[in-house]
Amino acid sequence: MTHTPHMPLVAVPEPETTQIYDGETSWQKPWPRISPLLYKAPFFSFGPFLFAVCIALIVGIGSAYLSLNRGSPFNALESGVWVAHPYAGTIDSDPYSTAIFARTGRVPLGSGEGIAFYAAFDDSGRALDPQCHYRISGRVPSTRLWTITALNNALELLATDAGRASLHSHGMLMDHTGAFSIEVAPEARPGNWLPTGGNSGLVFAMRLYDIPYTTGAGLSAPVMPAVELVSCK
Amino acid sequence: MNNLLKKLQDFYISPRWILWGIGGLLVAGIIHVSIILSVPAYVPDSPYDRVGGFGADRIFQVLPPILPRSEPLPDLDPSMRHAICRYSLENGPLIINTYAPTPFWSLGLFNENGQVTYSLNDKTSEGEAVRMLVLTPQQLSILRENPPDDLEEMIVVETDELKGFALFRAFAPSNAYLPQISQALRSATCSDLPQI
Numbered sequence: 001m002t003h004t005p006h007m008p009l010v011a012v013p014e015p016e017t018t019q020i021y022d023g024e025t026s027w028q029k030p031w032p033r034i035s036p037l038l039y040k041a042p043f044f045s046f047g048p049f050l051f052a053v054c055i056a057l058i059v060g061i062g063s064a065y066l067s068l069n070r071g072s073p074f075n076a077l078e079s080g081v082w083v084a085h086p087y088a089g090t091i092d093s094d095p096y097s098t099a100i101f102a103r104t105g106r107v108p109l110g111s112g113e114g115i116a117f118y119a120a121f122d123d124s125g126r127a128l129d130p131q132c133h134y135r136i137s138g139r140v141p142s143t144r145l146w147t148i149t150a151l152n153n154a155l156e157l158l159a160t161d162a163g164r165a166s167l168h169s170h171g172m173l174m175d176h177t178g179a180f181s182i183e184v185a186p187e188a189r190p191g192n193w194l195p196t197g198g199n200s201g202l203v204f205a206m207r208l209y210d211i212p213y214t215t216g217a218g219l220s221a222p223v224m225p226a227v228e229l230v231s232c233k
Numbered sequence: 234m235n236n237l238l239k240k241l242q243d244f245y246i247s248p249r250w251i252l253w254g255i256g257g258l259l260v261a262g263i264i265h266v267s268i269i270l271s272v273p274a275y276v277p278d279s280p281y282d283r284v285g286g287f288g289a290d291r292i293f294q295v296l297p298p299i300l301p302r303s304e305p306l307p308d309l310d311p312s313m314r315h316a317i318c319r320y321s322l323e324n325g326p327l328i329i330n331t332y333a334p335t336p337f338w339s340l341g342l343f344n345e346n347g348q349v350t351y352s353l354n355d356k357t358s359e360g361e362a363v364r365m366l367v368l369t370p371q372q373l374s375i376l377r378e379n380p381p382d383d384l385e386e387m388i389v390v391e392t393d394e395l396k397g398f399a400l401f402r403a404f405a406p407s408n409a410y411l412p413q414i415s416q417a418l419r420s421a422t423c424s425d426l427p428q429i
Contacts, residue, residue, distance in 0.1 A: 048253035055257030060264025067265075068272065090349045095269050102273035102346060105280055106308035107400065110352020113339040116308075144356075145337045145404060147312045155308055159301035168312045170336065170406045207310055209337055209404075210354050 068103060071118075072096035079221040082117040082206065106155065114143075114209035120153075120201075122227045128202035130158065132232040134184040136194075136204070138225030139177070145169055145209040148182065150194055153201030162188070162195035180225075273346060280306075280347030284319045284398045291327070293318045293401060293421040314405050314414050318423035319398040326372050326426045328387075332362035333403035333417040335410055340401050342367065344394040351390050358388075365390060366426075367399075381426070399423060 021030055067073075074094040077084040088097035089108025101108065109116050121127055122134060130150070140146055149166040150158045158165040167182060173192050174180045183189035184204075186196050196202060204227070211222070283306070287294040297303065299311040309315060320327050331340050339354040340363060353363065365388045368376065373391055376384075401421055403414050 045249065048247075048250050051250060052253040052257030052260070055254055056260035056264060059258060059261035061268065063261070064265045064268035067269070089347070091344065093348065098346075098348075099269050099272035101348075102276045104307055105276075105278075105283065105347065107280070107306045107343075107347065108308075108349055110339075110341040110349035112352035112357065113341055113354055113402070147310055149311060157299060157301045157304060157311055164311070165301070166311045168404075168406065205308075209339070210356055 067096060068099055072100060077115075077117075077221040079117070079224040081119040081121050081123060081227050082224040083119070084115050084117040084221075086111065086115055104155070109207065114207055115211055117206045117208070117224060119204045119206070119227055122229050124229065126229070128204070128227075129232065130196040130198050130200075130202040131186055133189070133230040135181060135228050135230050136184060136225050137179070137181040137228070139179045139223070140169075140206070140208060140225060141211060141222040142178070143169075143208045143211045147207050147209075148194060149205045149207070150184065150196050151203045151205055152198060153203060155203060155205075158196055158198055158202070160186070160195040160197040162193075165195060165197075167192060167194050182225075183230075279345060280343065281319065281345045281396055281398065284317055287317060287319075290319045290321065291324070291423055291425070293399075293418065293423050295415065295418045310402070312404060313402045314411075314418060315403075316401040316418040316421055317398055318401075318421075320367070320396075320423065322367065322369050322372070322392070322395045322397075324425070326366060326368035326376065328422070328424055328426055329365040329367065329399055330362060330422040330424075331365075331401050331417075332421070333401075334413050335404050335417075336406060337404040338402060338417075340365070340399060342390065342392070343398050343400065344392075345396040350392055350394060350397065353388070363388065367392060369393065369395070376426075 071083055072085055072088060072094055074096060075085060075087045077086060085093075085097055087093045089101050089106065090111065093101070119128070128134065130152070136148070145168065147166055147168040150160070151165075152158055172180055172182075180192060182192040182194050184194045184196055188195075206224070208222075287296065287305070293316040296305045296309075296315040296317060298314065299305070299309050305315070318329070329340070331338070333355075337355060339352065341352040342350050344350050355363075357363075364383070364386065366384070367390045370391050370393070373389070401418065403417060405411055405414050
């Protein structure tokens with residue numbers, strides 16, 4: 001195998017070597033400088049080929065798997081911790097949403113029906129824990145009806161001791177401005193109590209039905225309530 | 234510092250490995266895209282097949298209430314009661330009649346892959362019953378030659394998707410509403426065009 005000269009990664013100026021060639025007195029010409037690119041090297045070799053195949057398989061399959069287990073990065077409406085994909089599950093959805101919805105078989109809300117926001121983190125960025133006490137406070141855009149549901153990480157309804165894991169706006173205590181505060185905890189709390197339970201994660205789904213934005217033009221994320229951690233056992 | 238530079242200078246990766254690595258990343262991108270695009274085709278049971286398990290086609294089948302560990306379909310709202318009707322337009326046009334005496338109800342049409350093609354809520358119909366005619370463009374042009382009398386009062390949905398299902402959601406504010414809601418879900422119809 002031909003010898004390949006090692007190309008340094010960092011260029012350091014070589015020390016000045018002044019070579020004076022004087023045809024009259026020197027008995028030999030200095031060796032000509034040849035670019036290392038001109039040295040011959042085989043194109044195919046097994047080691048780098050195996051390396052390329054491994055990278056292709058690991059990175060390609062791994063990134064596809066990861067992106068299918070997260071939300072689609074395209075056309076997302078974000079408002080604080082709440083994320084919605086208004087086009088997901090419709091015929092206009094992007095390929096990631098199409099794959100995610102096909103894989104889970106979820107039944108989406110149509111644009112004429114409403115929009116579903118999901119929150120998997122609290123305001124400080126920690127993943128939600130069904131054994132902790134959270135407070136969801138603020139207000140939602142004016143709609144005729146909205147519901148909030150506690151789901152686990154697989155977006156299945158939480159099994160709780162209270163026998164329910166959802167609240168809706170028709171049975172909610174609000175002040176005269178429409179602001180509300182929901183206490184999310186496994187044990188009963190005064191006020192609007194959203195029961196939780198289990199230990200397989202917690203995701204809030206807030207479905208806003210007949211929201212004016214879906215019938216109007218343009219996408220702008222509405223102001224959504226804050227999710228703050230109160231205490232953790 | 235000089236020492237570090239010297240070490241870096243001695244550290245060497247052959248350009249052959251770097252180029253093959255870049256090539257591997259390009260192939261990884263192709264694999265990623267092809268997996269994402271082929272996932273919907275490889276799902277074992279499509280939403281259309283799963284909906285067929287609830288009962289006969291062209292009848293609104295009332296779904297059981299959404300309870301933990303026994304959800305009939307994923308990601309439905311537990312505050313709602315649902316009825317679902319699977320259809321295939323190869324058997325002719327479809328007329329959907331829905332009404333529910335609740336503060337909110339809605340109707341969505343889905344294609345074979347479970348994607349929403351058309352949706353409306355009770356405000357669209359101004360609180361009255363919805364009469365919706367679902368048919369293909371060819372069937373509509375045949376129907377126009379001999380239109381039924383109430384064609385103007387119906388919502389006409391032209392679609393190229395031959396197979397699909399309709400999902401009727403009715404909001405149940407409290408248990409007191411349940412008898413009238415289940416009555417409304419049972420009386421919703423999803424049937425053929427009456428023969429003239």
